[in-house]
Amino acid sequence: MPSFDVVSKTDLTEVDNALNGVQREAQQRFDLKGTKCGIERSDTTLTITADDDLKLKQMHELLQTYFARREVDARALDFKPAEAATQGSLRQTVEIKQGIEREIATKITKGIKSTKIKVQVAVQGDELRITGKKRDDLQEAIAFIKELPIEQPLQFVNFRE
Numbered sequence: 001m002p003s004f005d006v007v008s009k010t011d012l013t014e015v016d017n018a019l020n021g022v023q024r025e026a027q028q029r030f031d032l033k034g035t036k037c038g039i040e041r042s043d044t045t046l047t048i049t050a051d052d053d054l055k056l057k058q059m060h061e062l063l064q065t066y067f068a069r070r071e072v073d074a075r076a077l078d079f080k081p082a083e084a085a086t087q088g089s090l091r092q093t094v095e096i097k098q099g100i101e102r103e104i105a106t107k108i109t110k111g112i113k114s115t116k117i118k119v120q121v122a123v124q125g126d127e128l129r130i131t132g133k134k135r136d137d138l139q140e141a142i143a144f145i146k147e148l149p150i151e152q153p154l155q156f157v158n159f160r161e
Contacts, residue, residue, distance in 0.1 A: 002138055003131040005124075005158040006108070006145065008100050010076045015096065016041065018066040025062055032058065036089050039063065046077075046094040049085060056082060056090050063094075073153035097152055099126025104150060111148055117141050135161075 019039050026032045026039075037050045037059055048063075050056035060079075067074045078095040085091040100108075105128055109121045112130070119132035119141050132138050142156055 001131050001133060002135050003129055003158075003160050004138060004142075004156055006100065006128040006130065007155050007157055008076070008126075008152050009098060009155065010072060010096050010153075012041075012044075012096070014070045014072045015067075018063070018070040018072060019046070021066040021069070022059070022062045025066075026059070031055075036087075044096040044098055046096065048092045048094060050090050050092075051088070052090065053082075056092060075151055075153050100128060100152070100154070101126075104152060107150070108145060108148065112141055112144060115144055117144065 019041055022039055026037050032055065035051050035055060037055050038048075039059065040047045046063075048056065048059050050059050063077075064074050067077075076097045078097055080093045080095070082090045082092040102123075105123050108128060109123070112119060112121050117132075117140050118134070118137050119130050122129045122131070130138060130141055132141070138159075145154065145156075
């Protein structure tokens with residue numbers, strides 16, 4: 001039976017490359033030169049430091065720009081509220097979403113079942129496996145999932161005949 005997997009994974013090496021570009025530009029830009037602005041990554045968490053709100057907003061724009069250049073989907077970022085740090089600066093943590101959360105998986109599953117497409121959806125940890133008898137049904141399921149208003153990037157991988 002043909003099947004495929006729906007996953008949500010962010011390539012962390014491309015994230016590192018984008019962060020290196022942000023760091024380089026933050027050191028060279030006239031308005032950010034000599035400030036405490038920077039970004040660090042530890043596992044799937046980014047920490048942005050900036051002197052004030054304006055510089056924090058500029059760091060967000062740089063991050064979005066370099067993610068677009070490296071073809072990393074910026075919807076994978078979950079910005080937490082900024083908090084005060086030492087010497088009047090700001091610190092903000094940003095989570096990189098990896099895997100499909102339970103409520104998104106149930107939303108996709110209920111949506112596919114409501115369309116009466118002849119496929120089965122199985123939740124396997126943080127990914128979904130969709131199986132069906134015909135390739136056309138699977139392609140219809142992919143088209144339906146792409147139209148859903150989901151705030152997380154999804155990839156369709158591991159297609160098997």
